[in-house]
Amino acid sequence: MAEELNERSQNILEAIVEDYIASAEPVGSRAITKRHSFNLSPASVRNVMSDLEDMGFLCSPHTSAGRIPTEKGFHYYIDSLLKVRHLSKDEERKLLKSYRFQGMKMEDVMQEVGRVMSGLSNYTGLVMAPKFASTVFRQIEFIRLSHGRLLVIYVSETGLVQNKVIECPDDLSQRELEQINNYLNHELTGLNIHDVREKISSELKDERSRFDQLRRQALSLSSKALQEEADDLVYVSGTSLMLEQPEFSTPEKMKRIIQALESKKTLIDLLDRGQAAAGVQIFIGSQSQLTELEGCSLVTSTFSNQKGAIGTLGVIGPMRMSYSQVIPIVDFTAQMVSRILEREIE
Amino acid sequence: MAEELNERSQNILEAIVEDYIASAEPVGSRAITKRHSFNLSPASVRNVMSDLEDMGFLCSPHTSAGRIPTEKGFHYYIDSLLKVRHLSKDEERKLLKSYRFQGMKMEDVMQEVGRVMSGLSNYTGLVMAPKFASTVFRQIEFIRLSHGRLLVIYVSETGLVQNKVIECPDDLSQRELEQINNYLNHELTGLNIHDVREKISSELKDERSRFDQLRRQALSLSSKALQEEADDLVYVSGTSLMLEQPEFSTPEKMKRIIQALESKKTLIDLLDRGQAAAGVQIFIGSQSQLTELEGCSLVTSTFSNQKGAIGTLGVIGPMRMSYSQVIPIVDFTAQMVSRILEREIE
DNA sequence: CGTTAGCACTCTTCTTTGATGAGTGCTAAC
DNA sequence: GTTAGCACTCATCAAAGAAGAGTGCTAACG
Numbered sequence: 008m009a010e011e012l013n014e015r016s017q018n019i020l021e022a023i024v025e026d027y028i029a030s031a032e033p034v035g036s037r038a039i040t041k042r043h044s045f046n047l048s049p050a051s052v053r054n055v056m057s058d059l060e061d062m063g064f065l066c067s068p069h070t071s072a073g074r075i076p077t078e079k080g081f082h083y084y085i086d087s088l089l090k091v092r093h094l095s096k097d098e099e100r101k102l103l104k105s106y107r108f109q110g111m112k113m114e115d116v117m118q119e120v121g122r123v124m125s126g127l128s129n130y131t132g133l134v135m136a137p138k139f140a141s142t143v144f145r146q147i148e149f150i151r152l153s154h155g156r157l158l159v160i161y162v163s164e165t166g167l168v169q170n171k172v173i174e175c176p177d178d179l180s181q182r183e184l185e186q187i188n189n190y191l192n193h194e195l196t197g198l199n200i201h202d203v204r205e206k207i208s209s210e211l212k213d214e215r216s217r218f219d220q221l222r223r224q225a226l227s228l229s230s231k232a233l234q235e236e237a238d239d240l241v242y243v244s245g246t247s248l249m250l251e252q253p254e255f256s257t258p259e260k261m262k263r264i265i266q267a268l269e270s271k272k273t274l275i276d277l278l279d280r281g282q283a284a285a286g287v288q289i290f291i292g293s294q295s296q297l298t299e300l301e302g303c304s305l306v307t308s309t310f311s312n313q314k315g316a317i318g319t320l321g322v323i324g325p326m327r328m329s330y331s332q333v334i335p336i337v338d339f340t341a342q343m344v345s346r347i348l349e350r351e352i353e
Numbered sequence: 354m355a356e357e358l359n360e361r362s363q364n365i366l367e368a369i370v371e372d373y374i375a376s377a378e379p380v381g382s383r384a385i386t387k388r389h390s391f392n393l394s395p396a397s398v399r400n401v402m403s404d405l406e407d408m409g410f411l412c413s414p415h416t417s418a419g420r421i422p423t424e425k426g427f428h429y430y431i432d433s434l435l436k437v438r439h440l441s442k443d444e445e446r447k448l449l450k451s452y453r454f455q456g457m458k459m460e461d462v463m464q465e466v467g468r469v470m471s472g473l474s475n476y477t478g479l480v481m482a483p484k485f486a487s488t489v490f491r492q493i494e495f496i497r498l499s500h501g502r503l504l505v506i507y508v509s510e511t512g513l514v515q516n517k518v519i520e521c522p523d524d525l526s527q528r529e530l531e532q533i534n535n536y537l538n539h540e541l542t543g544l545n546i547h548d549v550r551e552k553i554s555s556e557l558k559d560e561r562s563r564f565d566q567l568r569r570q571a572l573s574l575s576s577k578a579l580q581e582e583a584d585d586l587v588y589v590s591g592t593s594l595m596l597e598q599p600e601f602s603t604p605e606k607m608k609r610i611i612q613a614l615e616s617k618k619t620l621i622d623l624l625d626r627g628q629a630a631a632g633v634q635i636f637i638g639s640q641s642q643l644t645e646l647e648g649c650s651l652v653t654s655t656f657s658n659q660k661g662a663i664g665t666l667g668v669i670g671p672m673r674m675s676y677s678q679v680i681p682i683v684d685f686t687a688q689m690v691s692r693i694l695e696r697e698i699e
Numbered sequence: 700c701g702t703t704a705g706c707a708c709t710c711t712t713c714t715t716t717g718a719t720g721a722g723t724g725c726t727a728a729c
Numbered sequence: 730g731t732t733a734g735c736a737c738t739c740a741t742c743a744a745a746g747a748a749g750a751g752t753g754c755t756a757a758c759g
Contacts, residue, residue, distance in 0.1 A: 381723085382723080399724075400724095417720090419722065
């Protein structure tokens with residue numbers, strides 16, 4: 008990381024990475040001198056390339072091919088050479104226009120965001136809705152399904168709806184449930200889920216609860232309803248775009264990629280890591296530590312409202328993805344979704 | 354369809370179809386006499402095969418390959434030759450055990466059903482949840498999101514939860530909304546959505562509504578909430594299994610299939626057709642009229658409760674899928690899901 | 700001393716060629 | 730009606746050669 012390159016080496020590395028991003032093919036010394044005007048002969052470029060290879064920034068698939076950037080090469084490129092083009096106001100306006108969130112529920116917004124990101128970048132879009140645990144409680148409803156089976160619906164401040172089924176030994180009538188709903192909604196609205204849990208467990212210990220039948224029921228039900236994490240929601244858009252990439256053009260690689268994108272669990276783990284820090288994060292190649300996603304890179308960013316509902320969105324593509332294009336798209340989209348979440352609360 | 358084949362031709366056609374299903378490769382005259390004991394020489398079989406080809410049941414990819422069944426061949430096989438093996442009680446028990454629906458919400462049940470069908474058949478599983486319009490109303494909740502924006506949650510008798518966002522010019526307080534909720538839930542529970550719509554529109558015309566502010570609001574909101582169909586839910590499981598099929602082993606075909614399975618809309622159209630008739634339905638090859646799904650077959654069945662919530666599930670695979678295995682799986686699964694839906698209402 | 704032209708060398712890719720083998724269709728005999 | 734025999738077709742595979750791209754090294758140049 009601390010390794011220093013002189014300017015010429017940097018220029019050549021940059022040229023190689025960019026040519027490789029554009030062509031997906033090993034780039035040779037001759038091609039570089041042609042496409043970029045360094046006033047250097049291919050032979051000189053070759054010397055530099057040889058040095059860069061020794062330092063681990065490049066590698067050659069075989070003797071008589073050009074060089075391709077290694078993971079380290081991409082790293083260096085992204086950290087030191089890449090100039091991220093910000094979107095012009097005009098582009099932003101255009102982008103905003105392509106979204107139509109009017110009257111859309113949260114799930115649809117997430118899906119749509121993924122679709123548009125994918126469409127703009129021509130890579131696969133990923134969106135992970137805010138974890139329920141990170142949201143602020145808005146409303147809970149218990150609905151009787153059948154003897155001893157209750158449907159719980161909870162709604163977050165941002166309009167995210169989740170539901171689950173719980174078993175309940177007492178067969179409560181819908182009327183009783185309504186009272187419970189009222190009680191809970193009155194008590195809990197506006198707290199984040201963490202606080203809700205805490206409040207419930209402390210109240211359950213409270214002496215008074217012993218004597219108040221309704222309250223006890225309410226607390227025990229909601230405790231049950233919230234004790235297990237609901238599944239994370241992940242939206243994948245443009246899976247097939249991955250298959251258009253020349254690096255995944257063989258049947259085996261296609262299978263591997265599709266399997267990886269099929270496994271929501273893998274994706275959740277991956278996106279979770281994007282929440283570690285704010286702003287755009289980039290995971291290159293083996294950093295993801297998933298062999299299924301070998302050769303892939305992931306650009307993510309998080310979105311949230313002030314109250315902390317944190318979700319992640321991003322774009323996954325080949326390691327040689329067009330970072331200068333993708334980064335501003337992901338960045339802007341995340342900010343936009345955050346604004347939508349804010350608007351939702353108002 | 355009315356075409357008649359003598360017994361020998363039938364036997365040979367059956368043998369060819371089954372060998373082809375097993376091997377995915379053109380089957381030759383010699384191979385048949387070897388694997389099945391017809392007491393016929395390859396030459397005789399060849400004559401029959403030649404006839405079958407003339408009649409359009411078989412075709413040869415090229416002169417020196419064996420024959421493969423045409424779509425017509427598969428049709429004949431399925432309609433006249435296939436003996437569907439029913440599941441033994443023991444197998445049914447085993448199958449039932451592999452499902453764990455305890456405490457699962459409806460969405461999860463659907464997803465799980467798809468997964469298990471896919472796992473059992475080794476093909477791609479499809480499940481389409483009952484259309485909301487076919488369900489019976491259980492509960493509706495309006496929740497205020499922000500100025501003029503309401504979240505509507507509706508729950509069907511079977512525990513299916515859907516939500517959407519509607520715009521509402523009047524800024525109603527949560528308290529007013531609760532009254533509206535109460536009113537509507539009291540009035541509408543137990544009706545199917547069709548009746549609900551009718552009731553609302555007739556009441557809206559009713560003179561009395563003019564004077565009852567609350568009632569008018571309630572009706573107008575619910576009319577808005579129910580006027581547009583919510584999106585259909587489709588669950589696809591085991592996409593990558595499709596890529597294991599030798600007929601889709603080239604990159605181009607893989608792309609095509611993945612694109613087709615990615616498009617929920619295509620799948621919905623396809624599954625909708627399965628609702629035309631009860632019981633197991635089979636769509637072979639071009640019957641689906643989707644070029645993206647060329648070479649595929651679909652085996653579907655519908656599930657429902659007595660009140661009419663109708664959904665479709667099935668398995669999609671290559672035309673040469675193992676129908677004798679898949680049909681009982683799909684059939685039994687559909688029945689099982691129906692039972693679960695019944696239990697849900699109880 | 701950095702830079703460059705020249706050249707031999709390597710290795711992939713593409714095309715050609717020929718061998719192999721599976722399978723057919725026809726004919727003649729059973 | 731059935732079957733053995735045989736010529737013929739055509740895909741598949743492997744080997745071989747030609748073309749081309751790119752490198753690394755060396756020696757000369759400014």
